[in-house]
Amino acid sequence: MGQITGEMRASFLRDGFVVVPDVLDAAQIARGRRIVEGMLERKPPDPEHRGPYFLVPRFGPAGHPLLEFYRSAGIGELARELLRPGLSMYEPEFAQLALTLPPWPNSPGGPHVDGLTPPEPDGRPGTFSLLAGVWLTDQTFTHRGNLWIWPGTHLRFGRFLAEHGPDALRLQNMAPGPYPPVELGDPVQAAGTAGSVLLAHYLLGHNIGDHIGGERRETVYYRLMTQGHRERWRDYVTDPHVEFRAEPT
Template sequence: MTMTGPAVRHPGTAMTADQRAQFERDGYLVVPGVLDADEVAHYTEAIDRVYERHTREGEGLHLRGAVQSCPELAPLIDHPKMFGLVWSILGWNVHIYHSHLDVHPTVSAERPFRFEWHQDGGRQNREIETHPRPRMSVNVAYWLSDVSVPGRGNLKVVPGSHTTDWIAGPPSRNVPWPDPEDAIHVTANAGDVVFFDRRIWHARSENHSPITRKAAYFGYTYRWVRARQELTRELPGLSPVQQQLLGALGATDGDHAWGHAPHGVPLYTVLRETGNLDPGFPPLKP
């Protein structure tokens, strides 16, 4: 098969032995200087234009579909100074399954507490029964603002927690609770990349600085984490559960597949109404 279109970019270089050892130990890497000053300025301006279209000044923006929302970000997905990390860990049979761009201005007032510590992957963390949980995906965070000191909306992580399936937390997310023991604020300069295992326990800290936090995130996983074939025509008369099973739930923001909104998933509703949800079995726990 002959590939056509723009010239294929250099795929980057493989992860070094030291990088691999650190990544396997800590669950994340900070890679300095992936973007130079001109690139930082270019991508910042592109994201600023999207921000102006989508929200009012002073409000935060978390917009899924980074390249769809901001096509100028496309060169980031296989940037030669970053991409080698992705294929060094996951191999060549990969695609981006989740991405978003973020703009978070200064938080001027204290907001209600919410416990945000999590592992990425949504229902993966309940429905796959192995221990430790499988890696499945890796994340690349491009920092376009200076988070070289804590307090600027830094990514918080617990180093080494990517092989830990559980951390202590409150009975509900709105109950005040301290950060996990050994949690740190990851610091980085504009242009740096944070590369992390989706299993590492992490959260975003509040931005109390005068600097607006700006970043672009890309999540890479195996290409088989999707339907092998897609429904290409409408089939009348399908029940809601049948539509779910054939991948035809309709236009959504994609979160139904992650299970964050179970009441919008037909089979969940049927099992709840028939008394078949079992809180003692993680895949059947809402």
């Protein structure tokens, strides 16, 4: 049975993101946190470090515990519920373990877009279809390392690229960047319980927020791409709904 409701789908199309609660059960959360601990034992942050700390393992032919975690948690199946019929999803090639170690009184000045540096080997921007963030720690309250999101910016960014051409998706074209000069509106902080999954459109403006104290924030991010995305990326960035299921009437 699907977990993406019609209301969630409509929210995703309008706002560019949705938080799906209770995707992971307690055992899956515990497994994810054990994977995180194992990674941090091998590559720990400095004891005095505060703020964001990232590890980005590539999976390769041998696989990786975070790829097995992705599969067992059903993240790909969940994301496919947002796609148009007939589209399928590649498995991710890497993950990003994103921690925020408190206290960190950062307030993001503005959003960014992922994947622009370095460009892909074929020279195109590193676009993808969906960002999936798996929350291993509770983010019920704001200012706990929550992701800051500017709702609807994926649509305004898409209009910017439709007007200026998809090849305007370059940092040098988005001064003062790293996001284009579009109306941003007010940001929100994504919130929910551990075991929730955030699904966000590639073009959606977002950034890391502050963490005023308590438990460190642990999120595993996957960049998800539909089959055929590399060939239609220009259509995707100028028509942000091209890969996604239309809102039910």
